Amino acid sequence: MTNVWQQKWHDYQDIAQKGLWNNNQALVALLGLCPLLAVTNNSVNGLGLGLATMAVLLTSNILVSLIRHHVPSEIRIPVFIAIIACAVTVIDMMMHAYFYTLHGILGIFIPLIVTNCAILARAEAFASKNTLDKSIVDALFIGIGFTLVLILLGAVREIIGNGTLFDQADLIFGEVAQNWTLYLPDSYNPVLLAILPPGAFIALGLMIALKNLIDQKAKRPSLVTIPVEVKVSN
Amino acid sequence: MKSIYTSSPFAHNNSSVQKVMLQVQLAAFPALLAHILLFGYGIIIQWFLAVATALLVEYVMLKLRDKPVLPNVTDFSALITVTGLVFCIPPESPWWVIVSGSAFALVFGKHLYGGLGYNPFNPAMLGYAFLLISFPAEMTQWTLPKEIAGYSLSFWESFNHILFGAVAHAPIDSFTGATPLSAVKTGIQEGVSAQQMLQAPYLETGWWNLTAWGWINLAFLAGGAWLIYTRTIRWQYPVGFLGALGLMAWIFHSINPDLYAPVSFHLLFGGTMLAAFFIITDPVSSSTTPLGRLIYAAGIGVLVYVIRNWGAFPDGIAFAVLLLNIAVPLIDRYTQPRVLGHNR
Numbered sequence: 001m002t003n004v005w006q007q008k009w010h011d012y013q014d015i016a017q018k019g020l021w022n023n024n025q026a027l028v029a030l031l032g033l034c035p036l037l038a039v040t041n042n043s044v045n046g047l048g049l050g051l052a053t054m055a056v057l058l059t060s061n062i063l064v065s066l067i068r069h070h071v072p073s074e075i076r077i078p079v080f081i082a083i084i085a086c087a088v089t090v091i092d093m094m095m096h097a098y099f100y101t102l103h104g105i106l107g108i109f110i111p112l113i114v115t116n117c118a119i120l121a122r123a124e125a126f127a128s129k130n131t132l133d134k135s136i137v138d139a140l141f142i143g144i145g146f147t148l149v150l151i152l153l154g155a156v157r158e159i160i161g162n163g164t165l166f167d168q169a170d171l172i173f174g175e176v177a178q179n180w181t182l183y184l185p186d187s188y189n190p191v192l193l194a195i196l197p198p199g200a201f202i203a204l205g206l207m208i209a210l211k212n213l214i215d216q217k218a219k220r221p222s223l224v225t226i227p228v229e230v231k232v233s234n
Numbered sequence: 235m236k237s238i239y240t241s242s243p244f245a246h247n248n249s250s251v252q253k254v255m256l257q258v259q260l261a262a263f264p265a266l267l268a269h270i271l272l273f274g275y276g277i278i279i280q281w282f283l284a285v286a287t288a289l290l291v292e293y294v295m296l297k298l299r300d301k302p303v304l305p306n307v308t309d310f311s312a313l314i315t316v317t318g319l320v321f322c323i324p325p326e327s328p329w330w331v332i333v334s335g336s337a338f339a340l341v342f343g344k345h346l347y348g349g350l351g352y353n354p355f356n357p358a359m360l361g362y363a364f365l366l367i368s369f370p371a372e373m374t375q376w377t378l379p380k381e382i383a384g385y386s387l388s389f390w391e392s393f394n395h396i397l398f399g400a401v402a403h404a405p406i407d408s409f410t411g412a413t414p415l416s417a418v419k420t421g422i423q424e425g426v427s428a429q430q431m432l433q434a435p436y437l438e439t440g441w442w443n444l445t446a447w448g449w450i451n452l453a454f455l456a457g458g459a460w461l462i463y464t465r466t467i468r469w470q471y472p473v474g475f476l477g478a479l480g481l482m483a484w485i486f487h488s489i490n491p492d493l494y495a496p497v498s499f500h501l502l503f504g505g506t507m508l509a510a511f512f513i514i515t516d517p518v519s520s521s522t523t524p525l526g527r528l529i530y531a532a533g534i535g536v537l538v539y540v541i542r543n544w545g546a547f548p549d550g551i552a553f554a555v556l557l558l559n560i561a562v563p564l565i566d567r568y569t570q571p572r573v574l575g576h577n578r
Binding site: 189191193194198202 | 330334342367368369370
């Protein structure tokens with residue numbers, strides 16, 4: 001019995017590592033770039049869209065995993081899309097109700113989560129082939145990985161392009177967060193490019209490069225002495 | 235006797251990257267002199283800041299890329315890049331403008347693409363576009379010529395102003411203003427005719443009735459003529475660019491002289507001559523076929539006119555050059571000269 005649980009735990013760890021790092025949807029698979037690039041001019045916007053995407057991903061992965069034995073493979077894509085569209089509609093309406101201003105800022109990019117390839121990709125490549133528990137873990141960690149990239153990208157662009165960090169945090173966290181905003185000194189002159197579209201591409205490119213660099217450094221083998229046979233003939 | 239077997243061509247070309255770059259630098263000298271005489275010493279300080287930044291950035295980037303430092307720094311290509319950039323920015327702008335612009339041009343325009351020879355975009359124009367988009371307020375405040383401001387900064391005043399933001403006598407607004415291109419553009423948008431705008435005092439005064447901007451453009455023209463004479467640059471670039479820009483200006487000026495400024499205005503204001511002889515002639519990021527060069531240069535000329543008249547920015551050279559840089563592979567593909575012995 002313990003063996004089964006150990007196996008499960010091992011699987012979960014594997015899924016988590018893939019979702020957060022090895023197969024990060026934003027940095028490795030490069031899926032869902034349209035909303036990623038468009039809303040990350042601010043870390044709070046990034047967090048908002050990241051959470052919305054994660055909620056959709058969780059719903060769709062659960063539903064797809066539950067019905068995976070009943071959907072004929074010929075029509076699976078339309079079925080997945082219908083499920084995702086339902087989830088997005090619900091999330092969209094909930095955000096409209098509870099996070100009105102944030103909903104207004106994110107605007108079209110919330111309905112557009114439907115077309116986020118990352119979600120369809122997880123439904124097709126993972127949830128439709130795996131059990132419910134694994135699909136939930138996958139959705140959570142893929143979502144967290146995506147959200148972390150959104151926040152990081154938003155934070156970098158906000159600091160450089162606006163001279164602030166966590167601006168408008170109250171849109172998500174309520175009144176408490178009204179003075180969470182950190183400001184750079186007044187003498188700093190914001191570089192507008194960073195919060196404009198080209199800044200998104202440049203910053204994401206640099207983040208991908210950084211990830212690859214870290215991977216490369218990690219992969220570099222430690223010094224291994226290779227035995228060499230030397231024959232000396234007299 | 236020993237024979238050496240080599241294949242054709244046997245043409246000899248006594249030039250190197252280094253030599254070409256130094257020739258270009260030398261050709262910019264008249265314009266530099268005119269700039270100092272007309273707009274003060276700001277440009278010298280900016281140039282030293284830019285060169286210092288360039289040396290530092292080159293050193294760091296070459297170390298990071300595991301490339302030899304000395305041969306790559308002494309090809310002087312970074313020097314040309316930052317010199318081109320220095321001429322584009324307002325001479326009294328704060329130090330971080332030229333430092334960040336030069337660093338961006340070299341890091342993102344050159345090294346990230348693999349160094350000199352691999353950059354699809356003109357690094358100087360990439361740096362300038364970066365500055366235009368990032369610091370719009372700083373980039374539009376150009377120093378007024380002495381005759382108009384009635385006052386000019388001494389070397390130390392310029393130095394203090396650029397490095398520490400301190401102004402000795404007057405607020406910055408009293409000696410900077412909009413460039414003629416942006417003044418005329420705003421005027422036309424407000425309903426003043428182009429003719430009237432050109433008679434505004436600061437567009438007429440100057441030595442021999444030619445404005446400071448006109449003199450600088452002529453100085454670039456002189457340097458450029460020498461570059462063509464020494465065959466450092468090809469004639470297709472200036473001819474295509476100035477031809478297309480002049481033709482566009484002539485057509486629209488003939489249609490409606492109230493709305494569209496005359497040809498001389500477009501040729502003698504803004505960065506026209508700088509672009510024609512020093513910017514679009516960059517051999518790395520421009521077309522490589524004779525006909526392609528002509529198309530490339532003419533495309534830039536047309537786009538510059540379009541952006542100057544109907545765009546959001548007063549001058550459009552940076553954006554026009556970058557857009558045509560992207561089009562270069564396509565232009566090259568369709569303008570390949572016929573190989574000897576092949577049919578059409």
